[in-house]
Amino acid sequence: MKTFLLTIATLISVSTFAQKNFDTEMSKSLTEWKQTNSSANFEQLSKNFPNEWLPKYYLAFSEVLSTFENKNAEENYKNLDEAKTIIEALQADNLMNSEILNLKALYLTAEIVQNPMQKGAENTPIIQQLYAKSLMLNPSNPRSVLGLAEFNINLANYSGADITQDCKNVKKSLALFDADQPKKNEPKWGKDRAESLLNNQCKTIL
Template identity: 30%
Template structure:
């Protein structure tokens, strides 16, 4: 009798734990799942780790069609991955990223400044794919999209710093030097310091890169 009672109590406890676990899971939103996925990206140590995180964020895309950030991050991470992956994977990553960006641009509830920023970043990635061939074709698209992003949100630091660095690269290619680059990057740094993100998952990348480039200014 005591054995049957103990088993019954154990069974009830298991049911309770399962119910609590499901209840906890049901309370998680797409924002919560994205937060967890982005934490994994921050600890990624290989291309395979990054790809697994991208796949996980792709699954989050389906949870809330009105939440633009999962598709944004898939695009951003695919563009980033294209810089160091093998040649046979680059084109598929770039094409998938651009398709997502263009679809998001149709959604006026998304942050258009951030989207035009990574659209410019897409064209920069295309140039990096084959600089001599694609540079003359896409450099105007890089500049135009960064400027479009700035016109939409003048205090967004990401398109400003990316534009400053890209124009410096173009000048270097032409045998020129932008003597005002460090001054521009200092302004970009201040923009990053003053920029307020809408929530913790909002795009906030770029500041570390600006600080790294400013170290070279200090050396000079």
């Protein structure tokens, strides 16, 4: 009995140490990424901690974000292909994770930016469905509220749709950002984007 209890205690200790080590390395990687835009550490962490979703999330997230600013189409398609593979693997293991659904929606938005004529009509309903599902899973996720609102606002530039409710949702997301308490190193981005939308596209609406 003593041996059994000692074994359990040892396993718990090892697990706790591994988690603390992961949290520390994840925090360092996020800091470096914010300073240098290098996602290399996320790739290494995803190999060192294959059962953790955050390194894969941030690796795909950084690949997708890079395509919104890069003018090199060849590089963008390469980055999107890599992100797609990661996101599909994440979805397979995390069916109920609203952040991963938001990431998939952002990826599909990046595809539209690269090829609006081909991907616009194809991706738009899927993106809206992804955000809707994300909101069903977690109605208080500010990135879900903001993501859908911003997508609709940008879509209105072409459709001419009324964006009053979307701007209200952007404002709603700010309150959700203030109340948001993500677990250590989990996504918390987006508040600055919501503020920018309110001060620009939504300035004359609300």
